[in-house]
Amino acid sequence: MSITSRLVRYADLIPCKNAFVDTRTPGSDAKENFSLIGPGVSENPNQHVHIPEPHGFNIGAARQPGGCLNSQHSHETAEVFVVHSGHWAITFGAEAGADGEVEVAPGDVYSVPTQMFRGFRKLDEGVGFLWVALGRDDPGRVQWAPKVFDLARQYGLVLLKGGRLVDTTVGETVPPGAELEEAPNAELVRRLATPSADKLASCAVRLADMRGNPRSPLAGPGVEECPVITPAETRDGFAPGPITGWWPHGFNLRLLRVETGARIPPHVRDEEEVIFVHRGTLEVTVDGEAVDMAAGDTFTTPKGATRSFRALSSDGVLAYVVRGGDQAGAVRFVGQRAAAE
Incomplete structure (x- = not known):
């Protein structure tokens, strides 16, 4: 087998524009998600996986234009951002930026701790690209902040328990007897509290450093x-x-x-x-x-x-x-x- 089968060229990336329950929310509707190695955490079963071979970790990516945001969510495993292009803000808290944010530039790396709410927003004009490493072969599912569920329903997206996304705007229906994923209650939000600013500062490495x-x-x-x-x-x-x-x-x-x-x-x-x-x-x-x-x-x-x-x-x-x-x-x-x- 040629080694070219192990190469994913940027020009050949296949995006999913409806990977998550927040992708109809105004401000988030222009983002593209990619699964380069492993399935990642996409909620859309039609997400294209470029290389499915298990590695012990996943590699994904996000591409977004200026002003586009990825809503607040929490991960069960490591999530590491390598900034390829553009300037970004990584926002902390159940409400975007409520617990602060950090700006990152091309070449910078930020590793976001597990079990806390985070999101990210493209700051400057033009399209930017984040390359992302996720821990484990099965990185689990995303826990969305409460506000995301309310906005999703307004725009026709429903998340089932287990992480499957149903898009009612294209004729998909919730299967009979299926349970809906519920927004986190106050106790879960409390447990997903943001670490101190000092601890979060230790999660970044600037290219210049x-x-x-x-x-x-x-x-x-x-x-x-x-x-x-x-x-x-x-x-x-x-x-x-x-x-x-x-x-x-x-x-x-x-x-x-x-x-x-x-x-x-x-x-x-x-x-x-x-x-x-x-x-x-x-x-x-x-x-x-x-x-x-x-x-x-x-x-x-x-x-x-x-x-x-x-x-x-x-x-x-x-x-x-x-x-x-x-x-x-x-x-x-x-x-x-x-x-x-």
Whole structure:
């Protein structure tokens, strides 16, 4: 099987414009949701999944024009935003912004704790894109804030227990005997309280603050590997941080900075590895087969395969990498570098 089957190009993304119960709400009706790897948390059974293979985590995305918002909701597993384009506000509380918000810009990363209400809004003009990592193969379902249910009913959307969405405006009907999902009561809203501002501040890493780890086995001439989310000390030389989280992630997140022409030599990993190119053109070679990734593209490397990377673009490459497990495994180099070591 060609490795191109493991590549999702930005130009080929298939959106769902009716993925959630809030998608008819004015201000939210222009958003697009994507499931790149795994089913994600979509409530629409017609959501297209680009790569269904279980990874231990999910990769999704959201694309929204200026002013468009994603309503307040809570997740059962980790939700990590990598800002690819646009400026965004992540809003906290059962009412958008009631408990504060944080602004994020291209290249920034924000990991939102589980069991709290959050939403996000595109701030500037033009279309923006968020690349999103979700914890576990089954990330559960979304818990919406109370106001979302009232607005959904006004615009013909009904959410059933279990997370299935019924769109009455296109002739869908609630199945006989089906139970409707109810808005959270006051006690549940209280339990989904927003953490302190100090704790929320520890959930962000700005692109400008990301620093290479000299202990990374991938580090070399023109190559830096920067920690972003490291829940625990890893077997490839990374200490916990800068984001550790008091909730489980189940994966590591790194940033690769590769200067023009620089290479990461052939090596093998035994955990899942998903690459997202934020800027530039990255050549990925897997078991002798090469593919060029452009900005916005996503690629999942087969476990146990030999892979190498090279920056082709004149301004280098920035690529985010998700590696499965809290304790990312050791790297095994092959060929000349392995012999030198």
